[in-house]
Amino acid sequence: MPIAAPERIWWKPLSRAERVWVVTGVSFLLLLSVSMPIWHAYGAADNPEISYRISPEEFARVAQDFIRRYQVGTYKGIPVVRPPAGASAYLIAQRFQWSPILELKKGETYHIYLSATDVQHGLSLQPVNMNFQVVPGYASLLTLTPTEAGVYTILCNQYCGVGHHLMAGRVIVKE
Template sequence: MSAIHPPSERLWWKHPLDRVEGTWIAIAFVWCMVMFFMMVWWHAYGRQNLSTETYRTTPEKFSAKAQEVVDKYTVRTETDQKIPVVAPPAGSDVYLVARLWAWWPILELEKGRTYRLHLTAMDYNHGFSLQPSNINIQVVPGFEHVVTVTPNQSGSFSIVCNEYCGINHHAMVGRLYVK
């Protein structure tokens, strides 16, 4: 048989399986089931994937909420662009805005305290990646992602966009301080 001459019997699925072929199909099926149930188990018990709440929003509504928090809890400004540094009290809602090509505002949180971090993108898809931690969240316009965070180490952390968002994507770096 060759590709030029088609098989005489077109119904290939009516032919009996060879023993080796059946063995490989069984191995592939079992491995697929193992991987499927490992994803479910790892999400529940592996402490790897963040469980987030997601709500629909508009840029105007989210900007208003973020600006309210910035006006209330700003402690100083940094960089040449005068980006506000926000230090909210523990247990409060913290808002972080992604837009071409910046994260706004800079956050200052306390170690061991719990916060609700609200994220959205104003223009395009962005990726929230907290470095050097292994936290990655897809930030999508029109959706507000809420993540409960409790910082467990002090320091200065970078927030990097890991979803290509345009020509200045490489410069989209924000800051998070934990005291």
């Protein structure tokens, strides 16, 4: 017996459950599509961020100069650096650490250049939940003014290798 050809319009009739599912799915898709540009324009989710092209070697060199100039100590082998208010600061992401530990002053504004020297990393500043992509070959400029004193943790949230889960750094904000 030959195999019967499938019906041309296989989804007819559409059951009630399927109809509810399709309507829900499409509504949600439209809602998200519309809210994205609105959120971009009016939400507070986007941090102003400018990126510059820079080779990993050049970034490492500039960051090391910065560390040498403003280093005030060492914590677990990582330099602790206190940039003057208004200064440019540099933060290197490299498997599997963030360097240096920045010591900032509450209420002052800093220009922090962020880049990776090996692979992509993700900067997640906790507990304030600020997230930035850290890409080798690009320095991203974050201009920020800490509003609360404390010790903040930087976690890597972009898988970067076997030590990824150990890649934690810190930012210290003093009164």
